[in-house]
Amino acid sequence: MRTNKESRTGTKKAIFKRIFECIKPYWRQTLFTIIILCITSLLGVLPSIIVQQIIDRALPGKDFNLLVLLVSCSLISTVISSLLSVWQSYLSTSISQNIIYNLKNKMYRHLQEMPYHFFTTVNQGEIITRMSSDLSGIQGVFNGTIVNFVSNTLILMSTFITLMLMDWKLALLGMFALPLFVFPTKKVGNIRLKLAKQTQQQLSLENQIINETLSISGFKLMKIFNQEIKESEALQTVSFNTSRLQIKEFTAGRWFVMIMTVFTSFGPLLIYLYGGFLFIQGEISIGAIVAFVTLLARLYAPVGQLSNLYVDIVRSEALFERIFEYFDMKPQTTASISLSPWNVATHDIVFNNVNFAYQMNKPVLKNISFTAYSGKVTALVGPSGSGKTTIVNLIPRLYEINSGSINIGDEDICSLNLPSLRSKIGLVTQETYLFNGTIKENLLYAKSEATDQEIITACEAAYIHQFIMSLPEGYETLVGNRGIKLSGGEKQRISIARVLLKNPPIIIMDEATSSLDTLSEYYIQKAMNYLLKEKTSIVIAHRLSTIKNASNILVIKEGSIIGEGTHDELLKKNGIYKELCEKQFGKDFAY
Incomplete structure (x- = not known):
């Protein structure tokens, strides 16, 4: 030893x-x-x-x-x-x-x-x-x-x-x-080495506080809850510790x-x-x-x-x-960068006995098996924390499964080159992220070589073109940090237009309408109908009205699929799906 x-x-x-x-x-x-x-x-x-x-x-x-x-x-x-x-x-x-x-x-x-x-x-x-x-x-x-x-x-x-x-x-x-x-000299050097490590840790804490509280979301939260003094005192404490360590280091x-x-x-x-x-x-x-x-x-x-x-x-x-x-x-791509590029005949997504855990001995998904067919909409519903988002995050391999397999067509996604795999997947999430640039720059993030006409066509399909043209700078309008200058619905429709511009064969919608007003939801629902047309689509929604017409609905609870079928089929089974509908629409809702 x-x-x-x-x-x-x-x-x-x-x-x-x-x-x-x-x-x-x-x-x-x-x-x-x-x-x-x-x-x-x-x-x-x-x-x-x-x-x-x-x-x-x-x-x-x-x-x-x-x-x-x-x-x-x-x-x-x-x-x-x-x-x-x-x-x-x-x-x-x-x-x-x-x-x-x-x-x-x-x-x-x-x-x-x-x-x-x-x-x-x-x-x-x-x-x-x-x-x-x-x-x-x-x-x-x-x-x-x-x-x-x-x-x-x-x-x-x-x-x-x-x-x-x-x-x-x-x-x-x-x-x-x-x-x-x-x-x-050696003793002094060892003392300074120890102090240097502690100093860098304190600097990391300083950067964390500054980054969180001075970001748009963090700043807004701090203001709403009147936490300016608390956060200022927290930074003062960390900065004081950093200063003391630096003094000790340089006077060692x-x-x-x-x-x-x-x-x-x-x-x-x-x-x-x-x-x-x-x-x-x-x-x-x-x-x-x-x-x-x-x-x-x-x-x-x-x-x-x-x-x-x-x-x-x-x-x-x-x-x-x-x-x-x-x-x-x-890095994740080390093991897959030289693997096969995208070359699949169909875009059916097949989960076969998939198990996944973020931490050992704490399973999040257990024996997940289903097929999302090409050209059809597959919906995932269930209580918060049941594992719906985890399931869709496995498709672009944001996480690696522990066991089982996920196939697209005849290809196991683990055998596909990651950039090639992700180029065929479009993702729209509840929290839309826009970079601090123009609307056009954010759209071009999906397809840098897109023409102006392609951009306009995508925005028209997302029901956002008219709004953009009403702005003084049009497509050259700056959206602000994280898109702060736009409403939630406007950001979401730009996000949909961005995916439309990419035009991938697989679309994932994760709570895309859950926090929007009725008018925004109406326009986004129309945009989604166009977006999901002839695609392999997986949709997560708390608002069950948005997935009522899905070809197949999977009911997820505690990491397992406990029900599967159409809206009408699941209601007749008198299970958790019916309970979710009753909680949203009341017991007397129209079947």
Whole structure:
């Protein structure tokens, strides 16, 4: 059995390997960046050496020409180093931006392919946090942390070699404090890693509150129930926790930093002391002492920064873990993307002993078997929570069945390519979703290449064209966030027009008229009659008047089919369907 330490080491190795894979496509730019950093690290040593020559040769010898030459060389090396730094900054920024661009788009595409149940269980704020602040944090790693790590390592190496060549005794004396910089770093890094994970969790909660309460539906609900103060206090509490965690994170190891500062001040004093002794003995020059102290500062700076960078790298591990955690989730389309495209002769939908559960040992559907015939309307009725919506959600494979089979024609839907399957299904739900764009843009979502005449024809069939033309901007009218500028009936008819434009052979209507006024229901019922014509149609309705003429009605209760037949047949059986009719229309309703 592996220990926790070994497990963490293995995880870190895997993470660093995946980070390398992100950088790999940009190896040329990365190589150029490293070459530039090598050159600038070497050029950075020159000013100190030149200072030594100025003090030891040019000034004592009163050689003005040599002084001008040395000063010019120092200036030129500084200018070249600065120009190279600008180029290096451009390259590193370009690499980091491209990496984040690829990661963000890959993440979005990956999330698009996740199963439907993923979005029903994960907080939206959590998704937004990983797509925004987590990726932004990773960008800082690629743009700053990694570059600074390489840069400081090269500076440290070039400075160390130069000091050893100048005087190895003084070099060893100046470096005695370096181990003290390194030892506490790991502990500080682990503390910041723990705090970073907690901080990101709090940021997710912040995004969740903001996203829910400032969305159209959430904002309206908050206003209606006078919950502004409660929600504001909730956000203040979470924000306070986030701020406290961030303060703790960025101040972690402050005593360590203080000790480092003391030792970086103490090192040059030792050089002056021992170097002065050597100067008195005639073993070293004043210029060498000054150059040594200057280079020692150049040595301490990268060591201190490398210690801090280790902390940043460990902290970034939390961000990479969160990002890679999403990438490691299995997308739904992985197993079906290469399967058969749509190629069925008929559009009969056949459920055969289908069982389904959202959670183990809690069945939602039990042995569901029925056939929805092509060109016919099959209706599902039953109490709320009986499993009607779950049944229709299985057809486009928003969820995967646990056992049994669902066929369209002779093909098992599990053998069909998902995009191909879903392209043949039209869905109209009770809660119509419209994007914050124009009416035309929302219609074109179903068929991007549709002509204006096709759009008009679909809207006329949905009894919404005249209303659209009465608007000042017509089809270019903005609908607002989630279609807030339109009534429920208007949104629903646009939704039907959108499905008509798609013109799929299979139509699913899930409570499409349950929350509408009488006039809207009248127009939508007429639109539905056109929409369902010659289609394989499955309709869920609480208003039984809308499915009275269905070819077949399935009565669902507690995840099972307990009755099946036409309206008249079910009434004669004196079962739950009759009870539902009596509750809606009264016991004296006309049979």
